[in-house]
Amino acid sequence: MKILKGIIGFILFSVGTFALSVFIMINADMEPSRGSVIFILFLSIGIGRLGYGLLTGSILAPKISSKLNKKSLKKMLYKDK
Secondary structure (H helix, E strand, C coil), rough: CCHHHHHHHHHHHHHHHHHHHHHHHHCCCCCCHHHHHHHHHHHHHHHHHHHHHHCCCCCCCCCCCCCCCCHHHHHHHHCCC
16 A cells, blocks of 8 residues: 555656646746756656655655664763763
8 A cells, every 4th residue: 555655646746746847847938958858857756756755654764774773872862961
């Protein structure tokens, strides 16, 4: 179910970003050059990845490196002064 939500989020965010970018280019009377089209494609893929991460919950908490265990992390955060 998580993967399905992520795919739906990716599609919604990437297509929405692409459509919004094209709409802005049309209203600004910009002619699409190769560079601007490539930029819009990569932007929409990046925003789609963000949508995937938001809907699957994979970007909510940072990963703690394997060198730090929970005890040493608690000592660092809550050491008495």
